[in-house]
Amino acid sequence: MKARAFRYARPATVAEALEIFASSGEDASYIAGGQSLVPALALRLQAPDILIDIAHIESLRGVELQGQWLRIGALTRHCEAMTDPLIVRHAPLFCEAAPHVAHPAIRNKGTIGGSISHADPASEFPAVALAMGAELEIANRDGTRRVPADDFFIDLFQTAIEPGELLVAIHVPVVRTGHRWAFHEFARRRGDFALVGSGILAEFGNGLIEQIRIVFFGVGSTPVRARQAEDALIGRALNRETIMAAQAGVGEGLTPPEDEHVPPAMRVHLARVLLGRLLGQIMEQA
Numbered sequence: 641m642k643a644r645a646f647r648y649a650r651p652a653t654v655a656e657a658l659e660i661f662a663s664s665g666e667d668a669s670y671i672a673g674g675q676s677l678v679p680a681l682a683l684r685l686q687a688p689d690i691l692i693d694i695a696h697i698e699s700l701r702g703v704e705l706q707g708q709w710l711r712i713g714a715l716t717r718h719c720e721a722m723t724d725p726l727i728v729r730h731a732p733l734f735c736e737a738a739p740h741v742a743h744p745a746i747r748n749k750g751t752i753g754g755s756i757s758h759a760d761p762a763s764e765f766p767a768v769a770l771a772m773g774a775e776l777e778i779a780n781r782d783g784t785r786r787v788p789a790d791d792f793f794i795d796l797f798q799t800a801i802e803p804g805e806l807l808v809a810i811h812v813p814v815v816r817t818g819h820r821w822a823f824h825e826f827a828r829r830r831g832d833f834a835l836v837g838s839g840i841l842a843e844f845g846n847g848l849i850e851q852i853r854i855v856f857f858g859v860g861s862t863p864v865r866a867r868q869a870e871d872a873l874i875g876r877a878l879n880r881e882t883i884m885a886a887q888a889g890v891g892e893g894l895t896p897p898e899d900e901h902v903p904p905a906m907r908v909h910l911a912r913v914l915l916g917r918l919l920g921q922i923m924e925q926a
């Protein structure tokens with residue numbers, strides 16, 4: 641199939657993009673890297689009257705350290721997460737997740753902002769944003785607001801971004817000395833969307849876990865925090881017993897999709913296995 645004919649606009653500023661959307665009667669789509677949108681247009685899952693190409697808006701680019709936060713511009717490409725020195729140092733889960741996202745050709749075009757706005761439940765970057773406690777900066781015609789990742793992912797492909805709004809940047813609290821982290825996923829083949837994946841960020845003090853964020857993806861309509869597993873670990877040392885206690889807490893809150901090849905119970909099992917491996921890695925680092 642081919643995409644329906646559409647009009648095309650190439651704004652130079654966020655304000656211009658928001659105005660064009662507002663004047664379109666909401667029959668518009670922003671396009672960034674196009675790696676999710678173009679296939680959707682070709683399949684006519686979406687058929688907007690106008691495409692607003694945000695890829696040339698300079699203020700959506702760049703990675704910058706702002707005190708204890710790293711600002712990652714929405715147009716930062718997947719491949720840059722693997723090489724940008726500030727991301728590698730201060731937001732390492734983005735760097736570790738990036739090689740698992742699709743293939744080099746897609747990583748060269750796809751943007752982190754596009755991935756987080758699209759919010760595919762099996763995507764790596766939304767889960768990593770949640771695991772790192774990021775805040776998402778959203779612009780509309782009245783100004784901007786920052787939404788914590790915990791409140792951002794609402795449902796399947798649904799986020800706190802309202803129609804016409806733009807995700808401007810991802811603000812990530814920088815990792816500190818006591819932080820340890822791990823990321824991995826199970827996929828049928830390298831580059832496929834994950835069957836189950838997880839990103840973990842833990843903060844240690846005096847050998848004990850003071851804070852931990854354990855996030856799974858591919859097991860629900862959004863990336864999801866494993867709160868019971870987190871509670872089993874907070875205030876404890878990481879060892880074989882506490883890891884098993886955390887694994888026992890996995891399942892609550894996970895709603896894996898029905899899939900004839902990978903039934904929900906198997907995804908939950910894989911999530912437990914993955915958690916054991918990642919916590920084992922963190923135990924070795926600690």
Ligand SMILES: Cc1cc2nc3c(=O)[nH]c(=O)nc-3n(C[C@H](O)[C@H](O)[C@H](O)COP(=O)(O)OP(=O)(O)OC[C@H]3O[C@@H](n4cnc5c(N)ncnc54)[C@H](O)[C@@H]3O)c2cc1C
Binds near residue numbers: 801
């Ligand atoms: C073969 C293939 C394999 C893939 N495998 C994976 C994978 O394993 N893991 C994974 O995570 N992804 C995968 N993807 C998707 C890819 O990562 C996309 O690049 C990404 O999801 C969307 O980023 P984009 O910049 O291309 O967004 P686009 O495709 O341009 O846009 C996607 C959606 O987000 C909206 N949008 C984009 N930017 C903004 C913004 N700043 N503010 C508001 N709305 C915005 C658009 O309007 C559109 O609705 C794959 C894609 C393909 C084609």
